[in-house]
Amino acid sequence: MIDFSVPEDIRLLTETVRRFVTTEVQPLEAEVESLGQVPEGKLRPLRAKAQELGLFAMNMPAEVGGGGLSVVEMCLVEEELGKTSDALIRRVFGQVYPMLMVCRGEQRDRYLLPTVRGEKICAMAITEPGAGSDAAAISTTAHLDGEEWVLNGTKHYISDGDVADYTIVMAVTDAEKRARGGITLFLVDRDTPGFTVARKQPMMGHRGYGHAELSFNECRIPRDAVLGEVGGGFRLIMGSVSAIRLGHIGARAVGMATRVLEMMRVQAAERRQFGQPIGEFQMVGQMIADSAAEIFATRMMVLNTAWEIDRGVDARDKVSMVKFSASEMLCRVADRGIQIFGGAGYSKELPLERIYRDARVTRIYDGTSEIHRMLVARGVIKHGLSL
Ligand SMILES: Cc1cc2nc3c(=O)[nH]c(=O)nc-3n(C[C@H](O)[C@H](O)[C@H](O)COP(=O)(O)OP(=O)(O)OC[C@H]3O[C@@H](n4cnc5c(N)ncnc54)[C@H](O)[C@@H]3O)c2cc1C
Structure with missing residues (x-):
């Protein structure tokens, strides 16, 4: 029997990240949004706490001070990180590019290790x-x-x-x-x-x-x-972007969309119009059902692709499918979130309008949706679809 259950230590880790993100990081979002930067005075103790809990640079191998997680484990963690803003993820949990692992000799002390320790950006x-x-x-x-x-x-x-x-x-x-x-x-x-x-x-x-x-x-x-090597730059970049696309875009999109869905769920149950909760109107229910199904599908895509990468399979076509599907799913869910909240969704009093704006770029950077569709089409036409 294939076992899809999450091991206890990873379940505990993701719960720790979820709690930390919800109680310590999300409360800073509005201030970051209005200031346009993460306030240094509040960031320092928060980052120190993340480091103490082993939550900094989790994508990097343990031998350099990172989390030493597999790709599946990292994606489960990224889902939880995705529940806050990109700026806060970068500053509190670190943004360490995996290709830095090819640093050699003095480069390790000068660039790789201080970045993993959060001392250099x-x-x-x-x-x-x-x-x-x-x-x-x-x-x-x-x-x-x-x-x-x-x-x-x-x-x-x-x-x-x-x-x-x-x-x-x-x-x-x-x-x-x-x-x-x-x-x-x-x-x-x-x-x-x-x-x-x-x-x-x-x-x-x-x-x-x-x-x-x-x-x-x-x-x-x-x-x-x-x-790395002279002349080896393109290969090095292309070799390390898969993990970034899968974790930063795919898994984080699942996390952020889940956060929006939870807001939609509460609003659908509590907001009353025409004498009943708006969730009882079929058209509102459909937005919730479609969002739930799309989040579930994307999550399965992310985890299956991560599992293949962990097994050493060349999963580039699948990563491209995840990249455009996850980013487009997130944009649809964020849009529905605003719709269900009506005027409140469009106001700056809730995080939905920020999420809607933040979500939009995921269809552009790390390869646009069109480029990833082109890569998938090429792959499928050449080799067929291998699931
Ligand atoms: C917020 C943000 C952060 C970024 N951070 C970084 C960063 O840290 N480092 C970095 O190097 N870059 C970064 N970028 C740049 C990002 O990677 C590029 O914007 C992205 O690769 C698209 O390139 P472009 O903007 O030149 O668009 P273009 O390549 O000009 O594309 C314009 C349009 O043409 C379409 N198109 C192009 N070629 C094809 C084709 N063959 N088939 C079909 N359609 C096609 C595209 O899909 C798109 O719709 C960032 C961008 C943004 C917005």
């Missing part, structure tokens, strides 16, 4: 004004000059780009080879001459942390500032 800069979905078409270049790499180019929409202590920058090192061995990742410190935060780029949602355009103008970095 990292940004990842791939997108450019001329290259978004087609990431291999970037025009930022890096060439060797003696013992230094020289970077030139512009990146934009970079999350945390304005505050990061260092940035992983993707640049072309061989224009002929590009994605096939001509793209390299570099670790660039914030104060490096020639590297500037050109401007902040305010967004529709995700208040609480910034997005920025970054400029590299004859920016010189040491020869050993390469992350």
Whole structure:
């Protein structure tokens, strides 16, 4: 018999995360939204508590101080994290890019370990004004000059780009080879001459942390500032985005949609119009039923895909299916949440309008819905659908 039950230690972990998110983190959401940043005075003790409970950088292996969780376990945790805002998740629980695991020698002490400890913030800069979905078409270049790499180019929409202590920058090192061995990742410190935060780029949602355009103008970095191998950048990025897409988008979407559904459930039972609870009107009930079924389906997709990744299966097509299905599911559920709450749903007195705005970007970043549909279609046409 296949056993789908969650082991006791993981059940306890997810319960701890749920309690922490609900009682300690969610109460800060409104303040973060109105300030546009996470207040440092309140963040410090909260992050310290998360670290004490072992809830920081949970996606990273135990050998570097992370949670050492399997992909399935991490997705169960991500569901709980998804019940608060992206800004608070980043700051309280950490945003550590898994490709940092290829840091070697001094890079480990300088970048990987301080990030896992919450002492340094990292940004990842791939997108450019001329290259978004087609990431291999970037025009930022890096060439060797003696013992230094020289970077030139512009990146934009970079999350945390304005505050990061260092940035992983993707640049072309061989224009002929590009994605096939001509793209390299570099670790660039914030104060490096020639590297500037050109401007902040305010967004529709995700208040609480910034997005920025970054400029590299004859920016010189040491020869050993390469992350991974020279020419191995595209492969390294593509190899580590699956876990990000599955956890950050898929599982978090399940968590956030579940939070919205719970609000819808209470409102449907308590709000009365025409002498009865609005949940007794069929059209309201349908919104709840559709949301419940879609959350359930997405959750099964996320966990099944995570299980395959844990078993070493190449699940890229499934990750793409999860990416567009989960993000679109979340947008539909958030929209229904607002509808069921009527005017209150549209007001800033409830978190629904923020969730609606925050949800929208999940269909755009980490590969748009169209790009993931294209990848799924290609895969299915070539190999069929393997479930
Ligand atoms: C809030 C936010 C945070 C971000 N954070 C980061 C970050 O930290 N680091 C980073 O590097 N980037 C980041 N990005 C950038 C993000 O990854 C890109 O916006 C995304 O990849 C889409 O690229 P684009 O905006 O250039 O759109 P485009 O690629 O120009 O796409 C525009 C439209 O064309 C469609 N399209 C393009 N190609 C095809 C095709 N082949 N078939 C069908 N349709 C197609 C797209 O689906 C989309 O609808 C962030 C963006 C946002 C909004």
